[in-house]
Amino acid sequence: MKLPAPPLPRFLRPAPRRPGTDRDGKPQEPDAKPPGLKEQAQEAGISTVGWLDERTGASPFLRGFLFRKVPKGTNWFYTLGSATMFAFLSQAVTGVFLAMYYEPDAPGRAYQSAQHITEDVFLGELVRGMHKWGATVMIILIFLHMGRVFLFGAYKYPRELNWIIGVVLLVLTLAMGLTGYLLPFDQRSFWATVVAVNINASGPIVGPYLADFLRAGAEFNATTISRFYAIHMLLIPGLIAALIGAHLYLVAKLGTTAPPWLKAEKKELLKEEI
Amino acid sequence: MPGAFEGETVTRRGFMTGGALAVGGIATAAFALPALGFALGPVLEKTEVEQWQDVGPEPDFNDQTYVPKVINIDPNIGDPGKTTIYVRKFKSGQDTVIKGQDPQPYVAISTRCAHLGCPVRYLQASQKFACPCHGGVYGFQGEVIGGPPVRPLDRFYTRVRNGRVEVGARFSLNSKLERFSPRDPSNHLDGLWQYLYPSRPTT
DSSP: OOOOOOOOOGGGSOOOOOTTBOTTSOBOOOSSOOOOHHHHHHHHHHHHHHHHHHHHOHHHHHHHHHSOOOOTTOOGGGGHHHHHHHHHHHHHHHHHHHTTTOOOOTTTHHHHHHHHHHHTSTTHHHHHHHHHHHHHHHHHHHHHHHHHHHHTTTTSTTOHHHHHHHHHHHHHHHHHHHHHHHTTOSHHHHHHHHHHHHHHHTSTTTHHHHHHHHHTSSSOOTTHHHHHHHIIIIIHHHHHHHHHHHHHHHHHHHOOOOOTTSOOOOOHHHHHHO | OOOSSTTOOSOHHHHHHHHHHHHHHHHHHHHHHHHHHHHHHHHHSOOOOOOOEEEEEGGGOOSSSOEEEEEESOGGGSGGGEEEEEEEEOOTTTSOOOBTSOOOSEEEEEOBOTTTOOBOEEETTTTEEEOTTTOOEEOTTSOEEESSOSSOOOEEEEEEETTEEEEEEEEEEOTTOBEEOOOOTTOOOSGGGGGGSOOOTTO
């Protein structure tokens, strides 16, 4: 049996090696000159990334996410999902800046502030136009993406949950279209919203309550527009962003499917056996 | 299985896990429930318009044709809170008396189509109301003649004060012109259908 050595008194312990000295205590020759300003500047990007990576451990995740293997036959149709996501990002960015000028106030400021954005604000017409047409583009892209997934059979096991999340994203995007339509507050958006709320009211049992929730009361009133605005710019975008995260996680986790016209290649061994 | 001492029914770990979940649940409920109630409150609030609005002197109206008048549904939001109504004198002997109600001296009809809420227009030549959106047609008393509407046009209570006609709150009618609390367009009030569209708890 081996007993642990008794601790030596401090003055008897060997002194640890000092930094910059070799085993015998002689000063080491420096390997290279310390980096000059130019070298430091050249390395700044890499060292920043390295600093972050050392502290987050993000690179294995990012490598797996960005450089994952895709099946043979992957083609341009596989970009429709990313295109939809960029449409959402465009909507989010333009929406944030529109919110700097827009006032959700029914007695007049809503319509006036929307007009003000279009007519007076620098690039206002462009940003509002991007948001308006981007909404349509996003919905078209969603349906194209959905059609790709359906026709390629990419919704099948084990990707059913991603299909379900995608359908929820579709419904949320349509709800964005509905709530955003009221905000310019012209005749068209007002009456479209009246009809849309009444369509909600036509649902059995919950319909009347749903309509009251959307209008914030039994009639269209002063808080209806702020309610639509809050749903449009806070509630649903948060849900969409979170669900896009889940959607992408599952895409990276499960991988994409090969197009249906590609048959799985049999292994050589199996071919020989046949 | 738990058994640090006799009679123990739950492990410390289990107790702490349950306790942490319970505290987290209470903390979440403490902010989530008030926020939810705040958003859903209008569903349960009483929102009936109580005040009476003047629509003009008695000689303005007759029992042959409707006169369009503008009233406030919500006075706080300017133009969007206004709506057009059609008013005429009650035609005794021909008009149906609304049950459960004192005979109303005037008939004040809402222009909100009972299909999806588009504004209907009165056409004197045919003595009918027509909706531009989906082709709903109503007769002289607001009863459905054709198209998709599920019930007659809504009405407003009327009264006469100092020779002037005033209109009050809105009410809905079924196909027999029986009175119901105000409903949204598209809500049925006949047969078994009416039980699928409950009235607001406060009306």
